[in-house]
Amino acid sequence: MSDRRWLVTFGTGLIILSVVLYVLHFLAFHDLYYITSYTLGDLAFLPLEVLLVTLVFHQVLAFRDRRQRKEKQNMLIGVFFSALGTQLLTYVSDNDPDRDRIRPLLMVADTWTAKTFREVAARLKRHPSHVRIDSVDLTAVKRFLGSREDLLLRLLENPMLLEHETFAGLLRAIFHFDEELQRRPDLSRLPESDITHLGGDLERIYGLLIREWLDYMRYLQKNYPYLFSLAMRTNPFDETASAIVA
Structure with a gap:
C-alpha cells in the first residue's frame, strides 16, 4: 500500500x-x-x-536475462557432470549391449559443428538405451549415489534448474533410482521381477543422461574451449579416455 x-x-x-x-x-x-x-x-x-x-x-x-539464466543453469549442470554425471554415464554405458554401435557416434571432437551435434542428437532418439542390469553392481551404484545425495538435493531445490525441464527430469529420475536402492537393505537377494523394475529405472536415466551430456558438450565447445578439451579427454564413451594430455 x-x-x-x-x-x-x-x-x-x-x-x-x-x-x-x-x-x-x-x-x-x-x-x-x-x-x-x-x-x-x-x-x-x-x-x-x-x-x-x-x-x-x-x-x-528479457534476452539478456534469459542469457544470464542459461549461463547459470549450465554452470550448475557442469557441477553435476563433474561430481556425478560423467562417472555414472561411464559406468552405465559400459553395460549397454549396443555400446559398440553407439560409441563411435559419440566420440565428440573439436571439429564438430552445430549441424553435427543436431544430427547425432537426432540419431540418439532412435537409440534404445538398454542396460544389462544383471551386469550392474547395484551395491556399488547404491553406495555411489548415496554419497552424492546432498548434491542431488541441492540441485533439485535450485529454481534455476527447475526451469530446465529435461535436466530437471533427469535429476528426478536419478533421485528416484537412488531412493529405490536405499530402501532395499540387501540388493544381492532381489527377485527377478524387482531387478527388471530397477533395470527400467536405470534405462530411463541412461537415455536422459546421454542427451543431456551431448547438449552440455555442445555448450562447452561453443563457450569454454578449455573445459571442452577436458571433457573430450574424459569422454565416457571413449575406452582409451585419459585426462593426461598426450
Whole structure:
C-alpha cells in the first residue's frame, strides 16, 4: 500500500511540475502557439515512445536475462557432470549391449559443428538405451549415489534448474533410482521381477543422461574451449579416455 501511495505522489508531483514549467514558459514568452504545438508533438510521439520502451527495450532486457539464466543453469549442470554425471554415464554405458554401435557416434571432437551435434542428437532418439542390469553392481551404484545425495538435493531445490525441464527430469529420475536402492537393505537377494523394475529405472536415466551430456558438450565447445578439451579427454564413451594430455 505504501508503494502505491508513493507512486501516486510521485506521479502527481511530476504533473504539477510540468504544469508549472508550462505556465512559466507562457509568462516569460507569451507564446501559447509554441506551447500547444510542442505539447501536441509530444503526445503524437508518445505511442511510439511506449512501443520502443515497452517492446524493444523490454525484449533486449528479457534476452539478456534469459542469457544470464542459461549461463547459470549450465554452470550448475557442469557441477553435476563433474561430481556425478560423467562417472555414472561411464559406468552405465559400459553395460549397454549396443555400446559398440553407439560409441563411435559419440566420440565428440573439436571439429564438430552445430549441424553435427543436431544430427547425432537426432540419431540418439532412435537409440534404445538398454542396460544389462544383471551386469550392474547395484551395491556399488547404491553406495555411489548415496554419497552424492546432498548434491542431488541441492540441485533439485535450485529454481534455476527447475526451469530446465529435461535436466530437471533427469535429476528426478536419478533421485528416484537412488531412493529405490536405499530402501532395499540387501540388493544381492532381489527377485527377478524387482531387478527388471530397477533395470527400467536405470534405462530411463541412461537415455536422459546421454542427451543431456551431448547438449552440455555442445555448450562447452561453443563457450569454454578449455573445459571442452577436458571433457573430450574424459569422454565416457571413449575406452582409451585419459585426462593426461598426450
